[in-house]
Amino acid sequence: MKLTVFGAARTVTGSMMLVEHGGKKLLLECGTFQGRREESYYTNLNFPFNPAEIDAMILSHAHIDHSGNIPNLVKQGFRGNIYATNATVDLADIMLRDSGHIQEYDIRYLNKKRRNKNKPMLEPIYTQKDAIEAMPHFKMVWNDVAFEPIPGITARLVEAGHILGSTAIVLDYKNDAGEDKRLWYSGDIGRNDMPILRDPVLPENVDTLIMECTYGDKPHESLYDAYDEFVDAVNRTVSRGGKVIVPAFAVGRTQNLVYLLSEAIEKGDIPDIPVIVDSPLAVNASDLYRKHTECFDDETWQFIAEHRMQGLDFHNIIFTRSVDESKALNDWKEPMIIISASGMAESGRILHHLRNTIEDGRNMILIISWQAPYTLGRRLADQERKVHIFGEAFFRKAEVVTIGGLSAHAGQTMLLDYAEASKESLEKLILVHGEAFAAEAFMAKLAEAGGFPEPIYAEKGQTFDL
Numbered sequence: 001m002k003l004t005v006f007g008a009a010r011t012v013t014g015s016m017m018l019v020e021h022g023g024k025k026l027l028l029e030c031g032t033f034q035g036r037r038e039e040s041y042y043t044n045l046n047f048p049f050n051p052a053e054i055d056a057m058i059l060s061h062a063h064i065d066h067s068g069n070i071p072n073l074v075k076q077g078f079r080g081n082i083y084a085t086n087a088t089v090d091l092a093d094i095m096l097r098d099s100g101h102i103q104e105y106d107i108r109y110l111n112k113k114r115r116n117k118n119k120p121m122l123e124p125i126y127t128q129k130d131a132i133e134a135m136p137h138f139k140m141v142w143n144d145v146a147f148e149p150i151p152g153i154t155a156r157l158v159e160a161g162h163i164l165g166s167t168a169i170v171l172d173y174k175n176d177a178g179e180d181k182r183l184w185y186s187g188d189i190g191r192n193d194m195p196i197l198r199d200p201v202l203p204e205n206v207d208t209l210i211m212e213c214t215y216g217d218k219p220h221e222s223l224y225d226a227y228d229e230f231v232d233a234v235n236r237t238v239s240r241g242g243k244v245i246v247p248a249f250a251v252g253r254t255q256n257l258v259y260l261l262s263e264a265i266e267k268g269d270i271p272d273i274p275v276i277v278d279s280p281l282a283v284n285a286s287d288l289y290r291k292h293t294e295c296f297d298d299e300t301w302q303f304i305a306e307h308r309m310q311g312l313d314f315h316n317i318i319f320t321r322s323v324d325e326s327k328a329l330n331d332w333k334e335p336m337i338i339i340s341a342s343g344m345a346e347s348g349r350i351l352h353h354l355r356n357t358i359e360d361g362r363n364m365i366l367i368i369s370w371q372a373p374y375t376l377g378r379r380l381a382d383q384e385r386k387v388h389i390f391g392e393a394f395f396r397k398a399e400v401v402t403i404g405g406l407s408a409h410a411g412q413t414m415l416l417d418y419a420e421a422s423k424e425s426l427e428k429l430i431l432v433h434g435e436a437f438a439a440e441a442f443m444a445k446l447a448e449a450g451g452f453p454e455p456i457y458a459e460k461g462q463t464f465d466l
Contacts, residue, residue, distance in 0.1 A: 009460035024150035032068030052077030060187030061166035062091035087165025100128035161190025161200035163252035186211040202421035213434035216442025226405025242362030249343035250282035279341040344377035
């Protein structure tokens with residue numbers, strides 16, 4: 001078997017790996033690279049292989065940095081099956097159509113600037129129509145049920161605990177010597193005891209472990225500590241009459257936050273103020289969370305039973321769908337919490353809310369997820385005073401608070417536990433989906449623990465014989 005890492009190599013986005021075995025080609029993930037606008041466009045437009053030659057694909061979960069370039073893959077000739085859990089298929093349907101819409105919008109914006117500079121016009125990488133046409137290629141598989149994506153490889157998906165339907169990918173095969181081997185790709189590793197979802201399944205009897213290291217440089221604070229910090233931040237903002245603005249990924253982070261808010265209001269830890277989810281994609285994703293209750297953990301079922309309500313619904317939450325509903329929030333003067341996409345504050349309705357609140361010192365911008373370099377979210381997390389929104393300069397007076405403990409990614413301690421689970425059998429340990437400082441810190445921790453094969457921080461295009 002041969003493995004080539006094409007994406008999320010020495011960076012955190014654009015997950016994509018190619019497995020070649022028995023003359024067939026299997027793609028693991030097909031994510032969108034996120035970075036500087038023009039670099040992202042050309043990176044995502046052009047594949048480092050011929051999509052028509054890919055026989056099948058497996059998707060760990062629906063986040064765009066893992067799934068976002070699937071419509072382009074199909075558009076350029078892919079004709080195989082895309083295997084994923086039922087919940088992931090449903091989420092991918094709404095997320096890829098939303099991504100197609102963003103592609104079309106971004107190109108219109110970019111072309112206006114290019115026209116002023118007499119540069120040739122560009123086409124969107126794919127459209128909403130392309131996203132819709134990609135969906136028939138998806139094939140649903142259940143967790144822990146074996147299937148054969150290509151001849152000679154038996155695959156299973158196991159719980160990753162990151163977002164609804166998220167999994168690790170397990171591939172069993174025979175090497176050239178006829179020996180049984182196992183490759184385990186972590187996908188995005190979740191955390192134990194997080195709201196709504198089951199805990200991640202740890203690797204076992206693994207020969208090659210490919211794992212993310214997004215937060216390899218630091219352990220997360222406990223969810224309980226993060227909850228207290230979150231409650232303090234909300235109460236501090238409410239006491240001065242301000243609004244809490246939260247850029248949040250529409251899938252995963254928004255639902256976890258709503259769950260925590262429902263609990264905090266139910267317990268009286270924060271005032272009973274309006275909580276607005278202002279993102280059509282997040283609203284649709286929340287509907288799917290209610291649908292796919294097979295993904296819930298026991299604690300969530302207990303919460304639902306005790307309070308006689310879904311953990312994503314309570315009396316003071318408002319889900320907005322229309323643009324008019326979103327605009328009307330600007331006229332509300334009382335304290336409230338607005339959760340809106342995108343998670344890195346690069347597009348969508350969150351930009352309008354930031355523009356309308358960032359220069360008022362009563363307000364708070366709450367950062368609860370990793371922020372990619374060169375994004376508005378990263379500039380806010382770095383406490384920059386002057387930022388640009390829609391090309392206009394704003395001088396930030398709003399307080400910015402970053403709470404890492406609410407992340408849906410495993411921290412350093414959990415990552416180490418994940419690797420330790422199969423240390424005795426490991427022959428290769430390949431790190432992806434992490435910036436250099438995080439990978440280096442995690443490799444130092446692995447060395448300190450001892451007993452691991454020397455970890456490899458994969459480069460883009462690097463090939464391994466397994």
